Amino acid sequence: MPSVKVTIDGTQIEADSKRTIIEAAREHGIKIPHFCWHPKLSVSGNCRMCLVEIEKMPKLAIACSTQVAEGMVVHTKNDRVVHARNAVMEFFLINHPLDCPICDEAGECKLQDYTYKYSTGYSRFDEDKVHKPKRIQIGPHVMFDAERCILCSRCIRFCDEIAGVHQLQFIQRGDHTELTTFPGEKLDNPYSMNVVDICPVGALTNADFRFKARVWEMSFTDTICQGCARGCNIEVGVRNNEILRLTPRRNDDVNSSWMCDHGRLDTFKFVNAENRIKAPMIRKDGVLVEVGWDEAIARVASELKSFKKSEIAALGSPFATNEDNYVFQRFAKEVLGTKNIDFARHSHEGDEDAILIRADKSPNSTGAAEVGVVPGDNGMSFNAIIEGIREGKIKALYALEDDLAALPGVAEALSKLEFFVVHAANDSATLRYADIVFAAATYAEKNGTMVNFEQRVQRVRPAVTTLELDRAMDGFEMSRWDKFASHNDKWGKGPRRDARSSWKIVASIAALMGTKFKYNTADEVFNEIAQRVESFRGLSYLKVGTKGTPLKAKTAASVHA
Ligand code: SF4
Numbered sequence: 001m002p003s004v005k006v007t008i009d010g011t012q013i014e015a016d017s018k019r020t021i022i023e024a025a026r027e028h029g030i031k032i033p034h035f036c037w038h039p040k041l042s043v044s045g046n047c048r049m050c051l052v053e054i055e056k057m058p059k060l061a062i063a064c065s066t067q068v069a070e071g072m073v074v075h076t077k078n079d080r081v082v083h084a085r086n087a088v089m090e091f092f093l094i095n096h097p098l099d100c101p102i103c104d105e106a107g108e109c110k111l112q113d114y115t116y117k118y119s120t121g122y123s124r125f126d127e128d129k130v131h132k133p134k135r136i137q138i139g140p141h142v143m144f145d146a147e148r149c150i151l152c153s154r155c156i157r158f159c160d161e162i163a164g165v166h167q168l169q170f171i172q173r174g175d176h177t178e179l180t181t182f183p184g185e186k187l188d189n190p191y192s193m194n195v196v197d198i199c200p201v202g203a204l205t206n207a208d209f210r211f212k213a214r215v216w217e218m219s220f221t222d223t224i225c226q227g228c229a230r231g232c233n234i235e236v237g238v239r240n241n242e243i244l245r246l247t248p249r250r251n252d253d254v255n256s257s258w259m260c261d262h263g264r265l266d267t268f269k270f271v272n273a274e275n276r277i278k279a280p281m282i283r284k285d286g287v288l289v290e291v292g293w294d295e296a297i298a299r300v301a302s303e304l305k306s307f308k309k310s311e312i313a314a315l316g317s318p319f320a321t322n323e324d325n326y327v328f329q330r331f332a333k334e335v336l337g338t339k340n341i342d343f344a345r346h347s348h349e350g351d352e353d354a355i356l357i358r359a360d361k362s363p364n365s366t367g368a369a370e371v372g373v374v375p376g377d378n379g380m381s382f383n384a385i386i387e388g389i390r391e392g393k394i395k396a397l398y399a400l401e402d403d404l405a406a407l408p409g410v411a412e413a414l415s416k417l418e419f420f421v422v423h424a425a426n427d428s429a430t431l432r433y434a435d436i437v438f439a440a441a442t443y444a445e446k447n448g449t450m451v452n453f454e455q456r457v458q459r460v461r462p463a464v465t466t467l468e469l470d471r472a473m474d475g476f477e478m479s480r481w482d483k484f485a486s487h488n489d490k491w492g493k494g495p496r497r498d499a500r501s502s503w504k505i506v507a508s509i510a511a512l513m514g515t516k517f518k519y520n521t522a523d524e525v526f527n528e529i530a531q532r533v534e535s536f537r538g539l540s541y542l543k544v545g546t547k548g549t550p551l552k553a554k555t556a557a558s559v560h561a
């Protein structure tokens, strides 16, 4: 690409000649205020907030649609520009209801921020404001307040250009212009809630999160969505150790700036749910009874010793991390000595589209296979294990984090087992058949990695804490809490659950059975994966970073242990 030299606010930069001024400035860390421009949408140029002065041009120009040119000299904050911005802000605020104290967007609102930064804070408008509809349920998950809308058209362009459906439109003219859906229609596309994120004001709000918290009361943790094999990058918003919302994080290699509504709404409530498993449980007189960790671990270690190797099967999980699955497959192969190891595929469980949504509704089926949760030589695959249980060949089953009984035909097989150990975060049909249940930490309560369908390894991080994390046994990374919150406690005051990472539970059982796995933290497990599994070779949590990295080779893993 040919590049040009441009001077912005006295600093000369080199920019791709196809860039607009706002893009070139942004690439060099120079921020030009804007409402309607969004890096992932077409340019509409209607808000006029990005007006800049270009030498030798008689009028101010909008930076979002003016391309850079050789020798161009741009001023983004001289008196003329500042005066124009004040005027633009004054116009925006004429009809705005100024209801920040009760607006969900407060604390992360561009209009609020720019008012502090670029407005004189004085209005000459004495007349009555124009009143428009408020609290409109514009779609099943989105509320609309027309008085707060600054008519930037980002939401319309998102639906047209990203979601591929023309569901929103402006009607009327001048200061009576209003956003609306077409008659009889709703904003109900599978990506509808992204308009909440990109609305620069509080006009579009998340119906699920509405009024649950002020954003400055929350901590935010970077992790990945668990709703399908895409692994969209997300930020988990937490207050008092309770997850209140998920929002997308930009990653151009995975999800651009978006996520689907299913991922946003349906992949965190199980963490807070009432049906969480609160402690290990052992079946006594036909009923699962809560017991201490030591008792449950000792019972599993002694029971498993009473079966022949060929009578035991081990099922890892596409919902567990690579660290959990890796230690589990080592335990199955080296401690239990079974070759009957696999996991249930969820590859074609749902809809798929050309935007983000994948048919595989599990987040880590690629990683589970890569780290070695595959049958050994002449070992049984998942279907053969289920068949083996029916035929009485498999008598003991150890399964991680998956509701196996919900899969067609599996429940009836589970009822035939002599001994069944399950790791689970929530109650499920599978637990009806379990002899021992361990309380597993969810993706939001542990460190780890997962591999998406495009072979990209990405991090999960604890967003809420457990007793285990509180004891700092799993290690943790400080989130942006440090920067934004004033609470003394990173996690807030909410309740702690007594759940543990699956790899750690398995390692405790292995130790009682005579094999010591020498890991103290999840990153130590990952370091071993990086040494022993070819496709992970050389990786570390540092290299995976916040946006992930591709696995080395797109071949099946070879575990050298
Ligand atoms: S609702 Fe928000 S995103 Fe849509 S036009 Fe109004 S201000 Fe812009």
Ligand code: SF4
Pocket: 225, 226, 227, 228, 229, 230, 231, 232, 255, 258, 259, 260, 261, 262, 263, 264, 356, 357, 358
């Ligand atoms: S596309 Fe998949 S990973 Fe992305 S938000 Fe939706 S469910 Fe989550």
